[in-house]
Amino acid sequence: MSDGKTIILNRIREALRENPAPRPHASHTSSDQEETPRDHTPREWLPKVGERLDEQIDLFARQSEGLKTEFHRCGTMEDARAILSVLVAEGAWKKIATHTTPDTSALLEKNRAEILKTDTGYQIDDLESCDAGITGCECLVAQTGAILVSAPSAGGRALSVLPPHHIIIARTSQMVPDLTAALELAKERYGNKFPSFLSFITGPSRTGDIERILVLGAHGPKRLTVLLLED
Amino acid sequence: MTTFASEFKKMAGRYTADLTHRAFIKKALSGYYQKRDDSKASFQSWQGARDLAAETKYEAVNHLDRYLVEFAEKIEARGAKIFWAPSAREARDYILGVARENGVRSIIKSKTMTSEEIHLNDALEKEGYGVFESDLGEYIVQLRKEPPYHLVFPAMHLTRGQISDLFQKELGSAPTDSPEELTMIARRVMRRKYCEADMGISGANFAVAETGMISITENEGNARLTTSLPRIHVAILGIEKVLPRLEDLALFLPMLATAGAGQQMTCYNTMYGGPRQPGEIDGPEQMHVVLLDNRRTELLADAEQRDTLGCIRCGACLNVCPIFKNVGGYSYGTTYQGPIGSVITPHLRGLQDWKHLSAASSLCGACTEACPVKIDLHHHLLQNRRNAAAAKPVMIEKISFLGFAWLMSHPSIYHLAAKLGRVFQPLHPIVNGTFLDPLIAWTRSRAFPNLAPTSFHEQWKKSRK
Structure with a gap:
């Protein structure tokens, strides 16, 4: 009796041995007959992104608007603190969850709400009772308005999804043009030691499962705020 | 006729006659077309x-053994266990075994069609486990059984x-006609489940060979909670989900x-x-x-x-299919509905039992055009028909086509038949729509057109004189 792995791999090799499948034909016209789709990269076909940083920030801002991400450019940390204090007051927040980075600490400096830090672990119910979660991120993707987070850059897996309001603090140097660049950055940064969790977050949680009508805050955060600081 | 085929005919007949249902589905999809076209245009x-x-999928599928082994080795090295x-039975037994060995009490699931394919919920519930679907749509249909x-x-x-009636009955919530309030009711119920569950079951949209990762695409955040909070994560995926490189996601996620x-x-x-790595919280x-x-x-x-x-499994071929839009998702009787389901179900569950789905197509090709990975769907439907007829010829069809071929290759007989048709057609109303009607399959819901008083051949001859 052979194991499942041997059975499946044998079936696959048997199936592939005899018959080559017809290669998909390229539908776009090209003067060069030798060209195959593999000669191209996703970057050539996906939505175009400008090369300059200000173009990328503008694109990220436009995408955020469509996605209902609340995007703020902050000149100084003081500006960011002011936005946070408005959110705290408006929502009457009692408890905020975060993890320790220089920027999250600076942002919360004058804050009066109770703080839960996930740096060394947390109780699930404790985190669930927080009004907001504040995290850093790996990078911001201009092309789609996505934010790449990971276990080390966002205080674990749950901090950025369990509290009803997710706030991300980022620097302009973290802006990358597109998804390809974001994945390359993750590979460069982690090599073979990837975190167990990496996620592209593109707007607040949403659903259209009832009559295809958009509702925000299905299971994850109802609101997503991005505070972008200059370097 | 097999029971699957007769059941399909019965259900398709019922849904096609339900104009309210058809209008509702059409309306639900109208927003999709606009948004899809806008996104394509970007x-x-x-x-x-x-x-x-x-091309990327071609490479992955035609070297499936190599990429699967690479994926498995990479993710195993990070502490995940591959089974x-x-x-289907072996997959179910394994997952049941994991639940049993770890003393699991409560299971939360995010959306996975692969688990529908192997009827995982039934198996878990039969063993006494509470299983909760966390995706809003899946939760609703689970409550409706x-x-x-x-x-x-x-x-x-x-x-x-x-949905409001359902929530009132099953959850005791107050009636509402607001999709937002209904969503919040489900959110509150499910929050408790995430926190209490000790096993989370998910699917996967892609498996990356290069880095040993699975990738899950979702809108609600339920899959993220399902894979973050419980102490055990089980992901179930078909072997075809593998992609060679991490960069391939840059293409496939937006597509x-x-x-x-x-x-x-x-x-x-x-x-x-993998599971939680050293140093992760x-x-x-x-x-x-x-x-x-x-x-x-x-x-x-x-x-x-x-x-x-x-x-x-993007569902684009369902959304554009005139058959799907008329017969609806339940007529198929399959895990995977629409054109892709009609193509693959005969392979997964038996050609003779499921060949009728390949006949339920207008061969318009809308599915092939909609497919982001260029699967030649409508030609595959034709191939299924051909393969089914070759494996088990239907006598009446064989005889009809022999007769038809003979008629078409004998012009004098053909002309005689056309003349006789004109002579006898005035008598057709006598039997029209009754069991004596030789054209009953057509005339049951349509009128048979009158034959032209003079045929093309006759007109041609006359004009040449």
Whole structure:
């Protein structure tokens, strides 16, 4: 009796041995007959992104608007603190969850709400009772308005999804043009030691499962705020 | 006629006659077309992207053994456990075993069509486990004890009124006609479940060989909670989900979002490489990845239809299919509905039992055109018809076509038959629509057109004189 792995791999090799499948034909016209789709990269076909940083920030801002991400450019940390204090007051927040980075600490400096830090672990119910979660991120993707987070850059897996309001603090140097660049950055940064969790977050949680009508805050955060600081 | 075919005919007849249902589905999809086209238009070239996606899947599927082994070794090195499941039963038994060995009490699930395929919930519930579907649409159909209506939009056939009635009955909530309030009711119920569950079961949209990760695409955040809070994570995926490189996600994530729901990017695209790693503060202690064959290798062996293993289950072919829009998702009686389901179900569950689905097509080709990975869907439907007829010829069809061929190759007999037709057609109303009517299959719902008083041949001859 052979194991499942041997059975499946044998079936696959048997199936592939005899018959080559017809290669998909390229539908776009090209003067060069030798060209195959593999000669191209996703970057050539996906939505175009400008090369300059200000173009990328503008694109990220436009995408955020469509996605209902609340995007703020902050000149100084003081500006960011002011936005946070408005959110705290408006929502009457009692408890905020975060993890320790220089920027999250600076942002919360004058804050009066109770703080839960996930740096060394947390109780699930404790985190669930927080009004907001504040995290850093790996990078911001201009092309789609996505934010790449990971276990080390966002205080674990749950901090950025369990509290009803997710706030991300980022620097302009973290802006990358597109998804390809974001994945390359993750590979460069982690090599073979990837975190167990990496996620592209593109707007607040949403659903259209009832009559295809958009509702925000299905299971994850109802609101997503991005505070972008200059370097 | 097999029971599956007669059941399909019965259900399709009923749904096609239900004009309210058809109008509702049409309305639900109208927003999708607009958003999908807008998202496609933002690409520099949607066709170029399709070519590259098809080529990438071609490479992955035609070297499936190599990439699967690479994926498995990489993710195992990071502490995940791989289970290779040749059949549905082995996959179910393994997952039941994991639950039993770990003393699991409560299970939370995020959306996975692969688990529908192997009827995992039934198996778990039979063993006494509480299983909760966390995706809103899946939760709604689970409460109704129905299967998903559509592989991406499970509850798209229900009105807010029906959902409000359901929540009132099952959850004791107050009636409401606001989709937002209904969503919040489900959110509150499910929050408790995430916190209490000790096992989370998910699917996967992609498996990346290069880095040993699975990738899950979702909008609600339920899959992220399912894979973050419980101490055990089980992911179940078909062996065809593998992609060679991490960069391939840069292409497939926006394409899946565009084709699937008309979004440029789905809200959460999450890559999981193993259970909690040293130095991480949360995440499951155990991660199990179940790689399911369940006759996918039979599709692989059919070189002509091997490209169907490139399917990313976006549902685009359902959304544009005139058959799906009229007969609805439940008529098919399959896990995977619409054109892709009609093509692959005969391979997965038996050609003779499921060949009728390949006949339920207008061969308009809308599905092939909509497919982001360029699966030649409508030609595959024709191939299924051909293969079914070759394997088990239908006598009446064989005789009819022999007769037809003989008639068409004997001009004098053909002209005589046409003349006789004109003579006898005035008598047709006597038997029209009764069991004596030789044209009953047509005349049951349509009028038979009158034959022309003079045939083309006769007119041609006359004009040449």
